[in-house]
Amino acid sequence: MTITHTISEIAKNKLCHSCGTCAGVCPRNAIEMQLDECGIFIPIVKTELCNNCGICNKVCPSKEFDYSKFQKKIHGRLPEHTLIGNFISCFDGAINDDLIHRRVQSGGFVSAILCYMLEKRIIDGAIVTAWDYHSPLKPKTYIARDKNEILHAAGSKYLPVPTNVILKEILKTKAKYAFVGTSCQIHGLRKFEDINPCLSNTVILYIGLHCHCVYSFHFIDHILAKYQLKREDITCFDFRSKNWRGWPCDMRLLLKSGKIINIPSNISRSLARGFFSTWRCHLCYDKANEFSDISCGDCRVPSAYGKPTLAEINHNTLGRSDIIVRTKRAKIIFDRFLIETEYKVQPANHKSIAQSLKISEKKIGSSVAYHLTKFICPGLPKNSVHFSFCNMMNQWDFFALILSMMNTFWLYISRLMLKYPFYRKLLVIMPTSWLIKFYRITSKFLLERLHGNETEMNYQIKKSELDNKEQLSRGEFF
Ligand SMILES: Cc1cc2nc3c(=O)[nH]c(=O)nc-3n(C[C@H](O)[C@H](O)[C@H](O)COP(=O)(O)OP(=O)(O)OC[C@H]3O[C@@H](n4cnc5c(N)ncnc54)[C@H](O)[C@@H]3O)c2cc1C
Ligand code: SF4
Ligand code: SF4
Ligand code: SF4
Numbered sequence: 001m002t003i004t005h006t007i008s009e010i011a012k013n014k015l016c017h018s019c020g021t022c023a024g025v026c027p028r029n030a031i032e033m034q035l036d037e038c039g040i041f042i043p044i045v046k047t048e049l050c051n052n053c054g055i056c057n058k059v060c061p062s063k064e065f066d067y068s069k070f071q072k073k074i075h076g077r078l079p080e081h082t083l084i085g086n087f088i089s090c091f092d093g094a095i096n097d098d099l100i101h102r103r104v105q106s107g108g109f110v111s112a113i114l115c116y117m118l119e120k121r122i123i124d125g126a127i128v129t130a131w132d133y134h135s136p137l138k139p140k141t142y143i144a145r146d147k148n149e150i151l152h153a154a155g156s157k158y159l160p161v162p163t164n165v166i167l168k169e170i171l172k173t174k175a176k177y178a179f180v181g182t183s184c185q186i187h188g189l190r191k192f193e194d195i196n197p198c199l200s201n202t203v204i205l206y207i208g209l210h211c212h213c214v215y216s217f218h219f220i221d222h223i224l225a226k227y228q229l230k231r232e233d234i235t236c237f238d239f240r241s242k243n244w245r246g247w248p249c250d251m252r253l254l255l256k257s258g259k260i261i262n263i264p265s266n267i268s269r270s271l272a273r274g275f276f277s278t279w280r281c282h283l284c285y286d287k288a289n290e291f292s293d294i295s296c297g298d299c300r301v302p303s304a305y306g307k308p309t310l311a312e313i314n315h316n317t318l319g320r321s322d323i324i325v326r327t328k329r330a331k332i333i334f335d336r337f338l339i340e341t342e343y344k345v346q347p348a349n350h351k352s353i354a355q356s357l358k359i360s361e362k363k364i365g366s367s368v369a370y371h372l373t374k375f376i377c378p379g380l381p382k383n384s385v386h387f388s389f390c391n392m393m394n395q396w397d398f399f400a401l402i403l404s405m406m407n408t409f410w411l412y413i414s415r416l417m418l419k420y421p422f423y424r425k426l427l428v429i430m431p432t433s434w435l436i437k438f439y440r441i442t443s444k445f446l447l448e449r450l451h452g453n454e455t456e457m458n459y460q461i462k463k464s465e466l467d468n469k470e471q472l473s474r475g476e477f478f
Contacts, residue, residue, distance in 0.1 A: 005050075006057045006379075007031075011042035013379050014279050014416065015062050018042065018214075020162025021188030022056035031056060033162040037419035039216030040160045040278055058195060061187035062280065064382040070190055070291050074327065083354040083363070084324065085290030088331050090353055091323045092299040093345035098318070102242050104154040105249070106298045107321030109343070110180055110207055113294075114150045116337050117178055123204065124175035128153035129161050136234050137220055141166050143177065153180075158239050160214045160278060164188050170202055179203045182211040183286035190291050205333060208292025210322075210357055213281035215272045218418055222276065223268075225428045227253070227261060240265065247319030248298065267432060274439030275427055279415035282369045282408070285383065287362040288354075293330035296321045300356040301348060322353050368401070369408045377412075407442050 007022045018041035023031040030049035033041045043056070057063065071078050075086035084090075095101050095108035104111050114126040125143035130153035132140040139157040143166070144150045163185045170177055179189065186206050193199040224231065233255050240249030244262045251268035253261040289295035299322035302310050323345065325331050338345060354360070374380050417423040427435065 005045050006063055007043050007060050008045055009379055010060060010062050011036070013377060014038060015283070015377075015379060015381060016040065016042045017062050017184035017188070017280055017284075018160030018162050019061060019185045019188040020165040021059045021061065021167070021185075021192060023162060024164040024167030025055050025059050025192055026050075027053065027055065029168075033165060035217060038278070038415070039218035039276075039418060040280075041162045055195070059188060059191045061184055061191055062381050063379075065187045065191065067285075067383050070187075073194075074190070074291055079290070081350060081354070083359040084288050084350050085286075086326055087350060088325045088328070090325070090348045090350045091345040092301060092304040092320045092348045092353075093323055093343055094318070094320045096342040096344055100151065100154075101318045103151060105156045105240060106247070106296070106319045108154070109296045109321035109323055110209075111150050111154050112341065112343050113207070113334070113337050114144070114178060114180070115147050116341050117205070117333065118144075118146065118150070120336075120340070122176070122333065123178050125177050126150055127163070127166055127170070127177055127179045127181075127203075129157060129163055129180070131157065131237070137231055137237055143169065155241075156209070156239060158213075158215050158272065159217060159220075161185075164192075167192065171199075173202075175202070176204050177202060178205040178207060180207045180209065182209050182214070183289045183291070184211075184280075184284065186289060186292050187286070205294070205330060206292040208289025208295035210288055210295060210297030211284075212287060212362060213273065213277040213284075215276040216278055216415075216418055218424055219272050219276035222271075222424065222427060223251075223253070223263070226432065229253070229255070233257070239268075242318055245315040247315065247317050248300075249319070267436065270436045270439050271432060274443065275414060275435060276418070277415070279412060282411050282415075283366050283373070283381065285363055285366050287357060287359050288324065290326070293327040294334060295324045295326065297357060298322070299348070299353075301352045302356075303352070304346070304348065322348060322357075324350070324353065365404070365408075368404055369411070372405055372408050373412060403442075410442060 007016075010016050018033070020033050020041070022043050023033050028049045028051055030046045031043045032046065034044050036042045068078060071086060077086065079086045081087070093107050093109060095104065095112050100111065101108055114128070117123045118126065125145050127141060128144045128150060129139050129141045132138045139159055139161045141161060141163040142149075144153060163181050179186070186208055189199065189203065189206065220237065224234075234253060235256050236252075236254035238252040238254070241252035242249055243252060244250050248265060250265045251263040253263075255261070299320035300310060301322065302308055302313070304320050305313050305317055307313055325334050337343065370380065
């Protein structure tokens with residue numbers, strides 16, 4: 001029998017999301033998720049246990065994720081709003097409890113709705129990701145069954161987490177769950193739902209986190225090396241804490257000695273995004289978590305704070321959540337949640353949310369990355385859709401596009417370089433301020449110029465799906 005493991009190829013080509021779906025569904029427990037040399041989790045197949053059933057290949061969202069098929073399956077239609085996806089209504093909101101608000105990442109929507117659903121017995125458990133009690137630098141996915149366990153998971157861990165390994169546990173029970181995860185994690189579960197429809201009676205609500213990228217685990221080692229710390233010195237590693245200056249949060253390390261190290265967000269985030277975000281994330285289209293039931297993120301719409309610009313907010317807030325209600329199932333639960341709790345919301349404009357989330361930057365950026373790397377990177381995922389912008393405005397846009405292409409190559413090379421210890425050492429030796437300047441020059445300036453005008457985007461589906469063939473020629477850029 002020939003054993004064909006496309007998932008091993010996916011991992012070898014640095015295309016794995018680390019979602020863990022393959023490991024979660026393998027009937028022979030033949031897949032183990034392990035950290036690779038680039039600092040992401042990849043599946044390792046124990047060939048002696050595998051019977052070549054092929055389920056892992058079928059559920060892998062990185063190999064293929066058919067956008068149009070799942071849009072129609074979940075929402076009944078293709079999205080009218082190509083940046084944000086199908087939705088019923090949009091809001092921004094915040095939890096009405098200062099203590100909890102300080103602890104959660106944004107406006108605490110995720111923790112609040114999970115607590116509500118548990119309290120009202122709509123679910124038996126919530127699938128969440130927290131730092132491991134025993135290992136404060138390792139995230140762990142588990143089933144939370146009370147308010148404390150939900151709040152323990154509050155806060156974003158910007159790391160690749162194989163959340164979907166939890167399928168092993170939840171498929172054994174008849175209980176009902178809500179799942180919290182990034183877009184790629186939800187893509188994996190949606191694909192499994194396709195071959196095992198019972199999953200939709202088990203996971204009754206997918207709460208999607210808006211997601212720009214995750215960082216390699218090498219980023220944690222980088223921070224430790226910069227501050228001359230050892231792993232065992234750390235009690236708490238908080239990617240984004242409100243305890244120093246409020247939202248939009250700074251990185252905070254709590255040491256066993258009691259010392260606290262605050263690292264301003266402009267440094268920690270630029271450094272992480274510029275040098276440690278994973279290559280796979282640069283190919284990802286789905287920032288707004290379009291296949292979840294309800295998605296949320298940091299609300300950056302200035303008007304939500306009663307201020308005209310974000311600069312004026314100046315950390316003087318605890319943050320809000322933007323909330324996109326996408327399915328009828330979510331709407332029923334969300335409406336009851338609003339009536340029966342003190343969670344405060346106000347309606348939000350979907351265009352403002354799309355703009356503040358910079359979704360076009362993500363979609364155009366990944367489109368550029370996809371089209372350029374398909375020549376050099378084997379096995380690129382098929383998702384049946386690409387985005388293009390139809391109105392290239394002026395020579396500036398063209399210039400920015402060329403530089404953005406060069407930037408793609410730099411991203412590709414630098415992410416692959418992470419596997420070499422000398423490159424990681426070089427990043428530690430280089431002054432952080434230089435790295436950040438380099439990142440801003442190559443990425444920020446160019447992408448902002450390119451995407452700043454929120455280019456109108458075309459949602460292009462497989463040729464066979466297009467009713468109107470004219471659409472293909474109009475605005476096709478690549
Ligand atoms: C990797 C990642 C990237 C993100 N990128 C963006 C972005 O670019 N723009 C934006 O607006 N928002 C982004 N978010 C979402 C944002 O950071 C908040 O998580 C979101 O606004 C929810 O806030 P909250 O106060 O409601 O959450 P909380 O009440 O604090 O709950 C957070 C929940 O997130 C879950 N969680 C944390 N880390 C992970 C993980 N790695 N995988 C799966 N689940 C996890 C926990 O289970 C917890 O239940 C990202 C989140 C993550 C995890
Ligand atoms: S082919 Fe089947 S048995 Fe083999 S690793 Fe994949 S899911 Fe497991
Ligand atoms: S299912 Fe997820 S973890 Fe497994 S290979 Fe595919 S992307 Fe990677
Ligand atoms: S950017 Fe996309 S691929 Fe990367 S973690 Fe987020 S959802 Fe997954």
